Amino acid sequence: MRNTKTLVAGIAGVSMLLLAGCSQGGTSGASTTPAAAPATSTTPVAAAPAPFDKPGVKIAIVQQSGQGDYFQQYLNGTKKQAAALGVDLSVYDAQGDNATQATQLDQAIASGVSGIIVRHGFPDTLCPGVNKALKAGIKVVIYDIEIQKCAPDAVQTQQSDAKMASLVLDQMVSDIGTGKNVGYVNVAGIAPLDRRDKVWRDYVQKENWKQLFYTGTFTNSTATDTAPMVSNALRANPDVAAIYAPYDELSKATLSALEQNPNLKGKVKVYGADISTADIELMTAADSPWVATGATDPNAIGAAVMRTLALDMAGTITKGATVDFPPILITQDFLRSKNIRNMVDLRAAEPSLNISDISSADWIPVVTF
Template sequence: MTVAVVRQLNVGDVYQDWIDGVQQQADELGIKLDVYNADGDNAKQALYMEQAVASKPDGILIGWGFGDSLAPGLKLAEDAGIPVVSYYVQVEPSENVLAMDQGDDLMMKEILAQMLDHTGEDADIIYCYVPGYQALDNRDVEYQSFLSEHSGLNQVAQIGVVSSNTAAETADQAKAALTANPNVTAIVAPWDEFAKGAVLAVEELGLQDKVKVYGIDISTADIAVMTKDGSPWVVTGTTDHVNVGQVSMRTMALKIADQVDGNVLSIPPAIITQDQLRAASIQNMDQLIAEVPDLFTPDLMRAPWMAK
């Protein structure tokens, strides 16, 4: 059995963890992978999608992407009878396409509630967001609703960039925004690359005691950032993306076998605080999963014929 993996984004801890999980589960299931990395280039991903269909795999797994650019390839896959599983792709689920994501609304709601406990109802905040990416758009819906419910919160700047160097470029933007808005006490950064950039900016300006960062996603590298002395990154909403990659591949195998009910799957998230990480002396993802076992879902989308 062969599965084509067509990735839009592949630079950063989340994307590396995801493909690691995909590969691990593929190896266990005896599935051969053909991986296409688009390096954030939508046109390249669209081309790779069409190339993947032409290679006649048993299934296609898409990691991130835009529905508009992928639409021609998705139509080709449907016409060829090749099942598709998409993770964070702006595409309508269908009989041929199963759409996966995380519990974005839950993650965003929880980190914003923690922020409110810190800032109170009246505060200046910076928001990191780039429209057009399904994960960020999903989280933005909850963020906008939260702002409407808490009118005392004042968003003084919206920053963020999606590139091969997101953290560094976001840090530059955050430094400029913090310098221009000295009363800011919180940065909402709902992606770990945004959060790492926000942390860099806060630390370079020496504002750790005043400005806190509220993120989404976690990895071993992120844990090191959150737990170091003086880190402003105090909470993150997350799944374990190695686990998500494994679930994605099991879902793909079930889709190929025509053993999936429904066409939407959301991975349940957890909320991780800086205090929790420090109290348990957690330094890596293995230790975190031992502390928060709900991050590991080995039975989700698993059939009896799949060996553990």
């Protein structure tokens, strides 16, 4: 296992690299991932409907933050599917600033786009702009924001977060049993994390777990900023059998915190969410406490959300519809037994991660990874 300084430095280095790659606005031609996942696309068997029957369709993605493995992969999938559709994609990245995201949404509306993806953020910040876009005739697809109460005509997309949480927590029950002391690393107010939180609370009660601490923060450097919070919580509450950290940046923070508490080596199991090549490396490392994660392929999710917007723009999705993307359970034992070292290996072992059948049509060149 890498020592504390190595892991913390590695997380910080990745954060700086990814932050440097984020853009406040741009086109689909600019890459923001150091090593973008390869993609192939199917050949359409039908003619594209309007507005995709002519070149020059303009679409924007307005994201709350582009930092972190998950978000980088998501944007890569969005770009690849946009390129396959032949659309002009502009990327806006608020870098974790909610007011900036609202401003960028207004900028996207003013830029003359026909469709907008709004990815993560907060309803109070985004609802005025979303409704403004819809009123202007711009199709809007939301990803992981609880916005339909204030913007009911927007199409909602999301991972099946309740399923994701239950898959991992079922594994946690199997591993540690009932009536144990546990820790919790999460952040309130973020739609997917709130949905996972609801499941967590149910399991804590049902399994008679005693939650000794709850900590975490969401910033543009979540892993590095959360690690000392978790470390302090562990020093005050060392008697935990497991920690649930349902976002991979929070999972990384938890691993770093455990390395800062060597007296807990081999005593605490970590259960997370999301997956990337970096996550796979951390899960399969010698003596790693990260034993299970619930995940989708972020590249495939980004592509599927882009397809959902295309279908909405073509008039084939019911106004205000919700589209869910199913997760799978990925365990440390599975990764090691299959000698899975990266996302390419994982996709080969779990082809269902491609979700190519979701939000597809005979006129769409569906991107797979």
